[in-house]
Amino acid sequence: MLHRLSLRLRIFLIFAALAFGALVALAAGLVFGFQRLGSPETLSAFVQVGVIAGLVILGLVTWVWYLFDVNVAKPIDILAGALRARAHSDVSGEMDTAIARYLGDLAPAATAAAASLAETRNALAEAVARETTRLADEKSRLEALLSDVPVGVLLCSGEHQIAFYNTPAAGLLGGDTAPGLDRYLFDYLREGPVRHAHRRLIEAGDADAASDILCSTRSGGQVLAARMRLIEGAGGPPGYVLTLRDVTADLTTRARRDAALSVALDRIRRPTANLMTLFGVLPEGEPVPARMETAMRQEVTGLSAAVNDLSRHHDEDRAEGLPLAPARALDLLDGMRARLEGLGLTVETAEAAPLLMRCNGFELIALIGHLGQRLAASGHPAPFHLRLDEAGADARVVLGWQGAALSLATLDGWLAEPLGEDLPDITGRSVLAAHATDLWPEGTNGRQSLVLPLRAARRAGPRPTPVPRAVVYDFDLMSKARNAPVADTRLEGLTFVVFDTETTGLLPAQGDQIVQIAAVRIVNGKRVAGEVFDTLVNPGRPIPPGSTTVHGITDAMVAEAPGIAEVGRAFHKFAEGAVLIAHNAPFDMEFLRRQEAVIGARFDHPVLDTVLLSAVIYGQHEVHSLDALTHRLGITIPEEARHTALGDTVATADAFLKLLPMLKGRGLDTFGAVVAEVRRHGRLLKDLN
Amino acid sequence: MAEDGRKHRILVVEDEDNIAIALDFLMTREGYAHDRVASGAEAMPRIRETHPDLVLLDVMLPEVSGYEICQSVRLDPALADVKILMMTARGSAIERQKGIALGADGFISKPFELKELRQEVRRLLQGEG
Numbered sequence: 022m023l024h025r026l027s028l029r030l031r032i033f034l035i036f037a038a039l040a041f042g043a044l045v046a047l048a049a050g051l052v053f054g055f056q057r058l059g060s061p062e063t064l065s066a067f068v069q070v071g072v073i074a075g076l077v078i079l080g081l082v083t084w085v086w087y088l089f090d091v092n093v094a095k096p097i098d099i100l101a102g103a104l105r106a107r108a109h110s111d112v113s114g115e116m117d118t119a120i121a122r123y124l125g126d127l128a129p130a131a132t133a134a135a136a137s138l139a140e141t142r143n144a145l146a147e148a149v150a151r152e153t154t155r156l157a158d159e160k161s162r163l164e165a166l167l168s169d170v171p172v173g174v175l176l177c178s179g180e181h182q183i184a185f186y187n188t189p190a191a192g193l194l195g196g197d198t199a200p201g202l203d204r205y206l207f208d209y210l211r212e213g214p215v216r217h218a219h220r221r222l223i224e225a226g227d228a229d230a231a232s233d234i235l236c237s238t239r240s241g242g243q244v245l246a247a248r249m250r251l252i253e254g255a256g257g258p259p260g261y262v263l264t265l266r267d268v269t270a271d272l273t274t275r276a277r278r279d280a281a282l283s284v285a286l287d288r289i290r291r292p293t294a295n296l297m298t299l300f301g302v303l304p305e306g307e308p309v310p311a312r313m314e315t316a317m318r319q320e321v322t323g324l325s326a327a328v329n330d331l332s333r334h335h336d337e338d339r340a341e342g343l344p345l346a347p348a349r350a351l352d353l354l355d356g357m358r359a360r361l362e363g364l365g366l367t368v369e370t371a372e373a374a375p376l377l378m379r380c381n382g383f384e385l386i387a388l389i390g391h392l393g394q395r396l397a398a399s400g401h402p403a404p405f406h407l408r409l410d411e412a413g414a415d416a417r418v419v420l421g422w423q424g425a426a427l428s429l430a431t432l433d434g435w436l437a438e439p440l441g442e443d444l445p446d447i448t449g450r451s452v453l454a455a456h457a458t459d460l461w462p463e464g465t466n467g468r469q470s471l472v473l474p475l476r477a478a479r480r481a482g483p484r485p486t487p488v489p490r491a492v493v494y495d496f497d498l499m500s501k502a503r504n505a506p507v508a509d510t511r512l513e514g515l516t517f518v519v520f521d522t523e524t525t526g527l528l529p530a531q532g533d534q535i536v537q538i539a540a541v542r543i544v545n546g547k548r549v550a551g552e553v554f555d556t557l558v559n560p561g562r563p564i565p566p567g568s569t570t571v572h573g574i575t576d577a578m579v580a581e582a583p584g585i586a587e588v589g590r591a592f593h594k595f596a597e598g599a600v601l602i603a604h605n606a607p608f609d610m611e612f613l614r615r616q617e618a619v620i621g622a623r624f625d626h627p628v629l630d631t632v633l634l635s636a637v638i639y640g641q642h643e644v645h646s647l648d649a650l651t652h653r654l655g656i657t658i659p660e661e662a663r664h665t666a667l668g669d670t671v672a673t674a675d676a677f678l679k680l681l682p683m684l685k686g687r688g689l690d691t692f693g694a695v696v697a698e699v700r701r702h703g704r705l706l707k708d709l710n
Numbered sequence: 711m712a713e714d715g716r717k718h719r720i721l722v723v724e725d726e727d728n729i730a731i732a733l734d735f736l737m738t739r740e741g742y743a744h745d746r747v748a749s750g751a752e753a754m755p756r757i758r759e760t761h762p763d764l765v766l767l768d769v770m771l772p773e774v775s776g777y778e779i780c781q782s783v784r785l786d787p788a789l790a791d792v793k794i795l796m797m798t799a800r801g802s803a804i805e806r807q808k809g810i811a812l813g814a815d816g817f818i819s820k821p822f823e824l825k826e827l828r829q830e831v832r833r834l835l836q837g838e839g
Contacts, residue, residue, distance in 0.1 A: 325821040332819075336802045426785060429778040429812070461777070461808045472811060474804055 029094040036086035043078045047071060096121035100131050107135045168492045173245075173265035178498060179258030181206040181215070185494035193245060193265050194238060201552045201595070202544045203498050203516050206263075208597070210245070211237050218249045219261060228253065235268075244269045281334060288327035292320040336457075350376040350409045350416065353385065357407055357418070360390035366397055367404040374411040378475045384452045385475075387440040389420060391449065392471060395435045396422060401469070412474065421470035427462045432471075436460065493551040495544060507600070507627055508693030512681055513546035515692060517629075518599040519674035520554070520592075521666045522609045523572040525564050529612050534560035535585055536574050538592050539666035541674050542599065546681070548674050554595045555667045557582040572664050589613065589620030596626060600692065604647045604673045606630035627692065631673055631680070634695070636702045638683050647672060654679045717743040718835050721762040723753045723779065724797075725771055729820075733766065736824060740831070750774030754782055762792060764834055767814070769798040769805065777812050784813030793834045797822070 026034075051071045055064065100121055121128035167174060173190030177183055183204050186194075194200045194209040206215065218232040231250045237243065246268045251259045299317050303309060309317075350373040361368045389407075397403055406421035436449030453459055453473075460473045507515070520540035526533035540554040557574065559582040569575055582588075592613075603609045606628050613624045635645040639653065647669060651658060656675050662668025689695045720742045724730045730746050737744040747756050750771035757765060757779075765783070769776035776796055783789045795816040796809045809817045816830050 322823075325823070328821055329819070332800065332802075428785075429775070429781045433775075433778075457802075457804070459804050459808050461811055462781070463811050474807060476804075 028098055029090060032089060032094045033086065036082055036089070040079055040082040043082065044075050047074050047078065092123040096124055096128070100124075100128060104131055104135060107138055164492050174492075175206070175263040175265065176252070176260065176494065176496075177206050177263060178260045179254065181212075181219075182498060184260070184496055184498035185492065187492045190265055191493075193243065193267055195240070201542055202493060202495055202549050205598075207239075209239055211239060215247075215249070215263070219251075219258075222249060222251050222261070223258065242269075243267060244272055278338070285327065285331045285334075289324065289331075292324040292327070295320045296324070346379070346381075347377045348380055348382040350374055350378065353378070353380070353382050353418075354407060354409045356382060356386040357389040360386050361393045361405060361407070364390060364394050364397075366393050368393075369404055369406050371406070371408045373409040374416065376409070376411060376416050378416055380456055380475055381452070384440070384447065384455070385418070385473075387444060387447070388449050388452050388473075389418065391438070391440045392420065392435060396420075396427070396471075399431070401425065401427065406470075414476075416475045418473040418475060419470050420473075421468065423467055424469060425467075426464050426469055427471070429462065432460070432462060493549060495547065495549075497545050508691065508696070510692055511690055512684065512692060512695065516599040517543040517602050517674075517677070518596040518626075519543060519602040519670055519677060520596070520609065521603060521670040521673065522612055523568075523574060523664075523666050524612060525560050525562060525568050527608075529615050532562065533612075534558075534562060535588075535612050535616075536560050536564060536568075536579055537572065537666040538588060539670045540592065540595060541667075541670055542595075543602075543674060543678065546678070548671075548678065553667065554592060556588050556591070558588045559584050561585075572666075585616050586619045586621070589616055590622060593620065593622040593624065596624075599626065600629055601626045602629045602631060602673065602677055604631045604650075604669070604676075606632075627696075629677075629695070630699070631677055633699045633702050634677070634680050634684065637687070637689075637695075637698050638680060641702060647676075650676050717741065718764065719760065719762040720744040720764045720766060720831070721753075721757060721760065722746040722766045723750070723771065723776070724766070724768045725749060726768075732824075736828065740828065742831075750776070750779060753779045757783060757789065757792065758786075761789070764793040764795060764831065766831075767794055767796050769796055769800075769809070777808065780809065780812045780814050793837075795830060795834060 048071060051067050055067045121131075168187050170187065171189060173193040174185070174187050175183060175190050175194075176185035183200055183202060183206055186200055186202075191200055200209055206212075214234040214236040218234045222230055222232050228251065231248050234247050234249065236245055236247055238245065244267075246266045248264045250262050252261060254260050296317065299313055299320065303313065354370055354373045358368050358370050393403075393405060396405070401422050401424050403422070406419075408419045408421070410417050410419060436453070438448060439445050440447050440449065440452070449460070457476060458474050460471060463470050463472050518540050519542075520538060522535045522539075523537040524533050524535050535558050537557050538554065539556075542549045542552045557579050559579045561584060564574060564576055564579070601610075601624070607630070610624065610628060613620075617623050631647075631650065632645045635643070635650045639645075643649070643653075648658075651672050654676050656672055656679070658668055658672045662671070684690070684695055687698075689698050720737055722730060722733050722737070722744060724733065724746065725748050727748075730748070734744065734746065745756070745760065745762070747753050751773040753765075753767075753771075753774065765779075767776045767779060771779075776798075780794055780796065783792055783794060793816075794814045795818060796814040797818050797820055798805055798809075799820045806817045815834050818827060818830055
């Protein structure tokens with residue numbers, strides 16, 4: 022009972038009890054003394070003594086209580102409050118110890134405890150911040166690494182939903198629509214080989230096992246070589262990493278070569294067989310009959326033409342098929358110069374032509390270095406001149422010097438030598454053979470040079486627009502539970518596609534059409550920055566100037582754009598399996614649903630309208646325009662993005678993401694609950710579900 | 711016929727006997743004085759000795775390659791007027807470039823049409839004057 026009261030009140034009560042007890046004792050003593058004395062005339066004196074003593078006792082007790090309250094109880098309360106504040110929140114700063122100066126070491130001890138707490142807390146916060154920064158750095162480094170891996174990398178959950186992909190993978194799976202997070206892998210790849218490998222790996226039960234498979238894309242018959250490796254996960258079938266490489270080109274080249282070889286063999290075999298037969302029947306030592314001679318001549322001409330053709334093709338193929346990486350002429354020349362200078366030779370270089378060549382730069386630099394060294398050692402003195410010229414479709418490296426000519430026999434000797442002690446297997450000859458080229462001396466009047474043609478050079482044009490390299494992922498998708506009906510699914514478990522359209526006007530019933538569709542995806546409660554749909558649509562009719570003023574899209578801009586049939590299909594694919602969200606959805610949905618016949622797909626997705634959600638949260642009397650809603654939620658739409666389909670879409674998506682926790686705060690955390698609540702606001706706008 | 715009325719003299723440097731037989735036949739029919747060596751090593755001494763108007767030079771020869779012979783001829787000022795027509799069984803663009811760079815006057819790939827060879831030989835010998 023007592024312990025629930027505050028400290029100060031309890032102390033007060035203790036002192037009150039003390040005063041009461043003392044007064045009772047005093048009164049009892051006086052009454053006892055008065056009765057023993059037995060003289061009634063002393064009563065007034067007893068009463069006087071009693072009153073004075075009682076007042077003195079009361080005064081003393083009150084005085085001591087006051088001191089105790091001010092100097093003990095109150096400071097303890099204040100100290101306790103200060104400590105509690107420090108324990109439960111981030112209050113820092115010195116505690117006032119002056120008020121507790123009568124409490125002995127308590128105040129300094131509390132201060133020390135608080136200081137140590139603050140210190141620990143700061144150290145912890147610093148450690149967390151440091152670790153967070155380190156993790157963020159590591160994450161961005163890994164992202165950069167993975168996005169730069171030249172093979173496609175995919176991470177899928179055990180139910181074949183994509184949780185990670187990099188740019189090459191997006192390119193390989195591409196087709197009509199780029200792949201997206203939480204999409205079904207088999208929307209892009211034929212499922213047979215993947216499923217089979219997945220099952221095989223699970224059955225094998227070996228964590229290190231990988232399975233190599235050959236699979237095809239659904240869209241364009243591209244053949245991909247893939248390697249699958251399982252990832253351990255909690256519960257359910259294990260997810261896996263899939264690395265993809267396009268082998269269509271390899272297979273095509275091989276098929277073409279095989280076909281060419283068969284044709285060539287056939288062209289050689291037939292005339293050879295015919296000649297054998299002709300010569301076989303020819304009577305030995307007799308003149309050749311005229312008809313047979315004509316036949317032989319024909320066959321020989323055919324055979325000779327076939328062989329010439331074949332060798333020409335072979336020549337071209339070799340240059341084409343050199344498995345070498347392109348190198349810049351400038352870099353190559355600089356490397357050669359550095360190598361020669363490293364050997365103590367003087368070199369002058371001329372400006373290199375802006376060429377890209379397929380070559381093994383390391384080997385060529387070693388070759389030029391070797392030749393320079395040999396030249397200098399055999400009385401062909403430096404300074405050398407080094408050039409890299411364009412020669413028709415080829416390039417030539419020219420290493421020049423002043424002095425005596427170099428004999429081919431000597432050069433051939435040098436080319437047979439290894440290029441260095443560390444390269445015992447590589448000779449000049451082997452380098453030349455690998456590049457399908459040769460090397461020879463030229464020269465007149467004391468100006469000598471070695472010429473090395475390099476094939477398949479091309480001018481280094483302006484850099485192609487760089488492909489944005491990125492990785493897109495959400496590893497939470499690996500363990501996401503599925504298969505609940507949409508109505509019972511928690512909101513953050515759903516995939517949403519937020520979209521907006523720009524149109525020729527406001528009246529679809531009177532022939533107004535879509536001119537632009539933009540959409541973004543929200544997966545696992547996050548907007549996926551890398552997955553954006555943004556396309557102009559040719560409306561098949563003029564855009565009224567009034568509408569152009571609103572969205573800035575002119576007839577000229579949509580002249581080359583695809584029609585609604587194609588864009589609608591792509592958008593339908595983009596929105597597959599998602600809940601559609603738009604600001605004032607009935608307007609946009611009306612335009613889409615009117616075109617369902619042309620598009621050949623039904624837009625029967627569950628739909629949410631941010632206008633209605635805003636009404637649920639803020640009440641029907643607020644303004645629910647996109648501007649008003651985003652303003653209330655503290656979202657700014659950049660002026661240049663306002664009234665572009667994508668700008669409005671991103672704003673709507675961000676607004677929806679801010680409305681989500683508010684809906685949950687109202688206890689509306691499943692899709693079904695939200696729809697039921699929205700229906701109560703149906704008077705405001707039509708609900709589309 | 712050369713300007714001084716004598717027959718043009720041609721040296722065939724070729725290690726394959728069957729081709730050599732055919733070339734021998736052709737040269738005789740065309741009315742050239744001709745001679746043949748079958749190895750690279752014999753070629754230079756014979757060229758210096760006989761100073762032919764034209765050398766029909768195979769690239770792939772035992773001992774000394776056709777390219778080397780070509781270079782040696784071009785490095786000898788005394789042999790400046792000797793024409794060289796190189797023949798090769800591979801005949802890639804790079805080989806042709808190399809042959810021309812080393813001083814060959816013509817380059818022809820096997821298998822060739824005899825007509826083609828005949829025209830090339832005539833062109834070189836007429837261009838002489």
